Amino acid sequence: MQKTFVVVFAFCTFFCVKAQDSIPTVPKLIYTTEPLKDNVVPVIDGTVDDQAWGLVDWSSEFIEREPDENTPPSEQSKFKILYDDKFLYVAYRCYDSNPEKIEKRLSRRDGFAGDRMAIIIDSYHDKRTAFSFTTTAAGVKGDEFVSQNGDNWDDSWNPIWYTASNIDSEGWTAEAKIPFSQLKFGKAKEQIWGLQVTRLFFREQERSVWQRVPQDAPGFISEFGELHGLIDIEPQKQLEIQPFLVKQYDTYPAETGNPFRDGTDFRLNGGLDAKIGITNDLTLDLTVNPDFGQVEADPGAIALDGFQIFFQEQRxxxxxxxxxxxxxxxxxxxxxxxxxxxxxxxxxxxxxxxxxxxxxxxxxxxxxxxxxxxxxxxxxxxxxxxxxxxxxxxxxxxxxxxxxxxxxxxxxxxxxxxxxxxxxxxxxxxxxxxxxxxxxxxxxxxxxxxxxxxxxxxxxxxxxxxxxxxxxxxxxxxxxxxxxxxxxxxxxxxxxxxxxxxxxxxxxxxxxxxxxxxxxxxxxxxxxxxxxxxxxxxxxxxxxxxxxxxxxxxDDIRQFANLQYRFLKPTKLLRTANLSVRQSSAFDFEGNYNRIQYDFRGFINYANNWFTEGGATHKPRIFTNTTLRGGPRWRFSEENFYFVFAGTDRSKKFNATVGYVNSQAKQDNFSLVRYVLRTRYQPFDAFSLSLNFEYEENPSKTQYITERDFSGTPRYILGEIDQRTFITTLRFNYSINPNLSIQFYGQPFISRGTYTNFNFVNNSIAKDLSERITIYNPNQISQSVEGNFLIDEDLDANTDYEFDNPDFSFVQFRSNLVMRWEYIPGSEVFLVWSQGVTGLGDPADSLGRTLDNQIFGQKRDNTFLLKATYRFVL
Structure with missing residues (x-):
C-alpha cells in the first residue's frame, strides 16, 4: 500500500509540473498618490467630502476574489490616498444598492465584524510582510501585522492610527489617517511600497480586491500592486512610553489555621512599557515589572499521557x-x-x-x-x-x-x-x-x-x-x-x-x-x-x-507526503472545496518502525455559504516508546478514525456548527467519541454571544497506571479506564461604541475517569491484545480500607505489591469579565473580574452532579482588578 501511494504521488507530481510550466502573470496595478498642499488636511469623520480629496483621483478597478475569482463584484468600491510629512490619508467609497442592509456590527478592536475595508501596505516591499489597517462600516478599527506571504495575520499589533465611517444613500464611506511612525521603511527619494485594498461585502460573504490575486497564486503579499508618488518623506522614529498602574483585590474561601489563606489579599502594582525607534526599521521594546492581569485564562485541560500541555501565548x-x-x-x-x-x-x-x-x-x-x-x-x-x-x-x-x-x-x-x-x-x-x-x-x-x-x-x-x-x-x-x-x-x-x-x-x-x-x-x-x-x-x-x-x-524520525486538489471556480452547488490525502511514517534512532498512517481530508463551502468538512485516518501500525514511561516499546491495536463537521452561514446573526469524532481500535483496545456543538448569536449590532459544548468519551483497556517490582521483575500496571470529559465555553461581547466594550469568558471543565479490569504487561509488542496484557483474576487483587489495590500475584496469601486507586474527577472553572475603554488612541482602562475554582470531585458522581457540587456549589476565588495605561507619543 505504501509503495502504491509513493508511485501515485510521484506521477501526480510529474503531471502537475509538466502541465503547468507556463503560468500567466497578472499585470501589476500602480496607484500614484499626491502630497497635501497649503496645510489643508482632511478631517477624519468618515464623510470623504473634504476639499483636500480633490487632489487625487479615485481608483476603482476592484475585482472579485471570493467566491468567483476574476469576475466583477456585486458592489463596486473605490479609494484615494494622500500624504503629508507625518501621515498617510486614505478615503473609501463602498457602493451598496441596499444601504439599509449594510452590516454595521460593533465589536472591540480587532473584532473584524460586518462590512469592512482594509488597506494593506508592504512598506518593506519584501513581498512577504505587510501592515494591515481595517475599518468597518461601524467605525471599528482592526490592525494586523502580516507575515509568511499572507499565511500569518497577527492582530496583537496595536499601532496608533485614526479612522471613522459614515453610511449614506449610496452605501458607506470611511477615512483613515495612518502615522508614518507606525510603518517601517528605509530612506529613499521616492518610496515604492506594495499595496492592496480589500473589501468584504458581508451579507454575501464576498471579497473583492484592488489588485487581482488569482486563487491559485502561491501567496498573497507577493501579488500586491504598488503605491508610487511618496516623494521625500522622512522615516519617523517611534518613541512611545506607556506607564501603567494596577490595583488588585482577591477574595477566596478562608482556610482554618492557614495564615496565608485568610480570605482576602490586596495588591498595588505599577510598571512601564516603552517603544523606541532606534531606526525607522528597528524598534526597541522595553518592559519593567510587566503586568498581564487582563489576559484571558487558559482553557481547561488534562493529559493522562504525562506530556506537557501547550498553551498559546497571550501576553x-x-x-x-x-x-x-x-x-x-x-x-x-x-x-x-x-x-x-x-x-x-x-x-x-x-x-x-x-x-x-x-x-x-x-x-x-x-x-x-x-x-x-x-x-x-x-x-x-x-x-x-x-x-x-x-x-x-x-x-x-x-x-x-x-x-x-x-x-x-x-x-x-x-x-x-x-x-x-x-x-x-x-x-x-x-x-x-x-x-x-x-x-x-x-x-x-x-x-x-x-x-x-x-x-x-x-x-x-x-x-x-x-x-x-x-x-x-x-x-x-x-x-x-x-x-x-x-x-x-x-x-x-x-x-x-x-x-x-x-x-x-x-x-x-x-x-x-x-x-x-x-x-x-x-x-x-x-x-x-x-x-x-x-x-x-x-x-x-x-x-x-x-x-x-x-x-x-x-528520539523521533518522521517522513510525510501530502497531495491536495483545490476547486478554484464556484458552481451552482458550491463556492469552494478541496480534497487532500496524506501519508506519514515514524521511526526511532534505533531503527524501529513505529508508525504508518494514511489520511484523507475534504472541505466544501456550499453556494448558500454553509459548509461541511470531514476526514478519515487509517493507522495499521502504532508503536510508542513512551506509553510505559521507561518500559519497553508498546504496541497499540490497529486504529481507524473519522470526523465530520457541518455548519451554517457564519455571516448570519445566528449560526451553528455541529461535529462528531469517532476513533476505534481493533479488539476495543481504545476508542474515542466526541460530540461538538458551537453556536453564535448576534441579536443586535452591539451584542454577540457564543456558546460551545463539547462532550467526550475516551475508554481504553490499557491505560498506564504505574510501575511496581515483582520478584526483581518490573510490572507495568494498566487498567481499563472509562474517561468522560465535558467542556462548556461561554463568551459575550457588548460594545457600547468602537472604543468601549464589555467582554465575558467562562468555561467549566470536568474530566472523570474510573478504572476496572486491572492488568499488567505480558508481551508489550504482541499483535493480539490478549497476549499483550494479562488481567488480574479476582483472587489476585483486593482493596484495602484506605482504598489502595493490593496484588497477590503468586497467590501465596501475601501482598506482592500495591498501588493507589487511580480513579479521578478533575474539576475546573475559570471566567473573566473585562470592561475595556480606549479613552484616547493607545491608552486604555481595564476593569476585570476573574473567578476560578479548581478541585477534585467524587469519581462515582455523574458529570452533572460533579458540575453542581464542585462548580455551582463551591465558593470561588475572585479577583477584582483595575488597570490604567497612558501612552505618551513623543
Whole structure:
C-alpha cells in the first residue's frame, strides 16, 4: 500500500509540473498618490467630502476574489490616498444598492465584524510582510501585522492610527489617517511600497480586491500592486512610553489555621512599557515589572499521557512581533522559543514539616525585558530578546514562625533571531540562538544551570514562487549537576532508561547533554489546482529545548507526503472545496518502525455559504516508546478514525456548527467519541454571544497506571479506564461604541475517569491484545480500607505489591469579565473580574452532579482588578 501511494504521488507530481510550466502573470496595478498642499488636511469623520480629496483621483478597478475569482463584484468600491510629512490619508467609497442592509456590527478592536475595508501596505516591499489597517462600516478599527506571504495575520499589533465611517444613500464611506511612525521603511527619494485594498461585502460573504490575486497564486503579499508618488518623506522614529498602574483585590474561601489563606489579599502594582525607534526599521521594546492581569485564562485541560500541555501565548509584550522570533523546526508546536517559559510557575517546592503552611507564588516575577526587532529595507529581519526573572521564595509558617525557601532561581533568558532575504525576495536564510542561564542554589540543583540552542533555516522559491524547498537544523546543549542531567535523561521527553533500547543508556555521572533536530521539505504551493509537499524531520535522543523552547518528544524520525486538489471556480452547488490525502511514517534512532498512517481530508463551502468538512485516518501500525514511561516499546491495536463537521452561514446573526469524532481500535483496545456543538448569536449590532459544548468519551483497556517490582521483575500496571470529559465555553461581547466594550469568558471543565479490569504487561509488542496484557483474576487483587489495590500475584496469601486507586474527577472553572475603554488612541482602562475554582470531585458522581457540587456549589476565588495605561507619543 505504501509503495502504491509513493508511485501515485510521484506521477501526480510529474503531471502537475509538466502541465503547468507556463503560468500567466497578472499585470501589476500602480496607484500614484499626491502630497497635501497649503496645510489643508482632511478631517477624519468618515464623510470623504473634504476639499483636500480633490487632489487625487479615485481608483476603482476592484475585482472579485471570493467566491468567483476574476469576475466583477456585486458592489463596486473605490479609494484615494494622500500624504503629508507625518501621515498617510486614505478615503473609501463602498457602493451598496441596499444601504439599509449594510452590516454595521460593533465589536472591540480587532473584532473584524460586518462590512469592512482594509488597506494593506508592504512598506518593506519584501513581498512577504505587510501592515494591515481595517475599518468597518461601524467605525471599528482592526490592525494586523502580516507575515509568511499572507499565511500569518497577527492582530496583537496595536499601532496608533485614526479612522471613522459614515453610511449614506449610496452605501458607506470611511477615512483613515495612518502615522508614518507606525510603518517601517528605509530612506529613499521616492518610496515604492506594495499595496492592496480589500473589501468584504458581508451579507454575501464576498471579497473583492484592488489588485487581482488569482486563487491559485502561491501567496498573497507577493501579488500586491504598488503605491508610487511618496516623494521625500522622512522615516519617523517611534518613541512611545506607556506607564501603567494596577490595583488588585482577591477574595477566596478562608482556610482554618492557614495564615496565608485568610480570605482576602490586596495588591498595588505599577510598571512601564516603552517603544523606541532606534531606526525607522528597528524598534526597541522595553518592559519593567510587566503586568498581564487582563489576559484571558487558559482553557481547561488534562493529559493522562504525562506530556506537557501547550498553551498559546497571550501576553502582549511577547505576542507583538512574535513571528520574527518563531522557529518551528519539526512539526506541531515544537519551537526553539516558547515565550511562556519566561515568567513560568516556580519549578521548586519547599520541604514542609507537619503542621506547616506554605505560600508559593503562582508565577515568576519578570524584573525586566527588552526586545529589539524589525526588518530593514535591504531584507534583514532582526530579533533580539533579553529577559531577567527574579528569585522567587515560598514563605513557610510554623505556628507564627516564618522562614523562606527558594523555589525559582535568578534566571536570564536571551533569544537572537536573524534572517536575510535575497534572490529578489524569493529566498531567505536565517538563524537563531537562545541561552538560558540560572544562578542556582543547593535546593534547586535539579534544574539546568545553563541551556543553549542554535539553528539555521532557509527557504527558496522559484517559478513565480509556485515551488519551494525549505529546511532547518537545530542543535541544543544543556549543562548542570549530575542530578539535573539524570532527571533530563529519565524525563518523558527522552526516556534513556527504556528497558529494550540499546542505542541510549542512562549515565548518572553526566553533566551535559547535546542533541540535534531538523526538517527538510519541498513542494508546490501555487499555479493550478494541485498542491503537494513531501519531506521529513528528526529529533535526536539528546535534543533538549524545554528551558526556553517547547519539545514534546525526542528520539523521533518522521517522513510525510501530502497531495491536495483545490476547486478554484464556484458552481451552482458550491463556492469552494478541496480534497487532500496524506501519508506519514515514524521511526526511532534505533531503527524501529513505529508508525504508518494514511489520511484523507475534504472541505466544501456550499453556494448558500454553509459548509461541511470531514476526514478519515487509517493507522495499521502504532508503536510508542513512551506509553510505559521507561518500559519497553508498546504496541497499540490497529486504529481507524473519522470526523465530520457541518455548519451554517457564519455571516448570519445566528449560526451553528455541529461535529462528531469517532476513533476505534481493533479488539476495543481504545476508542474515542466526541460530540461538538458551537453556536453564535448576534441579536443586535452591539451584542454577540457564543456558546460551545463539547462532550467526550475516551475508554481504553490499557491505560498506564504505574510501575511496581515483582520478584526483581518490573510490572507495568494498566487498567481499563472509562474517561468522560465535558467542556462548556461561554463568551459575550457588548460594545457600547468602537472604543468601549464589555467582554465575558467562562468555561467549566470536568474530566472523570474510573478504572476496572486491572492488568499488567505480558508481551508489550504482541499483535493480539490478549497476549499483550494479562488481567488480574479476582483472587489476585483486593482493596484495602484506605482504598489502595493490593496484588497477590503468586497467590501465596501475601501482598506482592500495591498501588493507589487511580480513579479521578478533575474539576475546573475559570471566567473573566473585562470592561475595556480606549479613552484616547493607545491608552486604555481595564476593569476585570476573574473567578476560578479548581478541585477534585467524587469519581462515582455523574458529570452533572460533579458540575453542581464542585462548580455551582463551591465558593470561588475572585479577583477584582483595575488597570490604567497612558501612552505618551513623543
Amino acid at each position: 502582549p509584550f511577547f505576542v507583538e512581533n512574535k513571528n520574527i522570533f518563531d522557529y518551528e523546526f519539526a512539526n506541531g508546536n515544537d519551537n526553539v522559543f516558547y515565550s511562556r517559559r519566561i515568567g513560568r510557575s516556580p519549578q521548586g517546592f519547599p520541604s514542609l514539616n507537619d503542621g506547616e503552611f506554605v505560600d508559593v507564588p503562582n508565577n515568576t516575577t519578570i524584573l525586566g525585558a527588552a526586545k529589539f526587532s524589525g526588518k530593514t529595507k535591504n531584507g534583514w529581519s532582526i530579533g533580539l530578546l533579553e529577559s531577567v526573572t527574579g528569585k522567587m521564595f515560598a514563605e513557610i509558617d510554623n505556628n507564627g514562625q516564618r522562614r523562606e525557601e527558594l523555589v525559582e532561581p535568578f534566571t536570564n533568558y536571551l533569544v537572537g533571531r536573524l534572517q536575510k532575504d535575497f534572490n529578489e525576495r524569493n529566498s531567505f536564510i536565517g538563524g537563531i540562538f537562545t541561552a538560558t542561564n540560572r544562578k542556582l542554589e543547593a535546593n534547586l540543583e535539579f534544574l539546568h544551570k545553563a541551556a543553549y540552542s542554535g539553528g539555521i533555516d532557509f527557504r527558496h522559491s522559484w517559478k513565480n514562487r509556485n515551488y519551494f524547498i525549505e529546511g532547518n537544523i537545530v542543535t541544543s546543549h544543556v549543562t548542570g549537576s549530575p542530578e539535573a542531567i539524570l532527571r533530563t535523561q529519565e524525563s518523558l521527553t527522552h526516556l534513556f532508561q527504556r528497558t529494550d533500547a540499546s542505542h541510549v543508556e542512562v549515565d548518572p555521572n553526566r553533566t551535559s547533554l547535546t542533541g540535534t533536530g531538523g526538517k527538510i521539505n519541498f513542494g508546490k504551493v501555487g499555479g493550478g489546482n494541485w498542491r503537494y509537499e513531501t519531506g521529513g524531520f528528526w529529533r535526536s535522543p539528546g535534543l533538549e529545548l524545554n528551558d526556553v523552547g517547547f519539545l514534546r518528544q525526542a
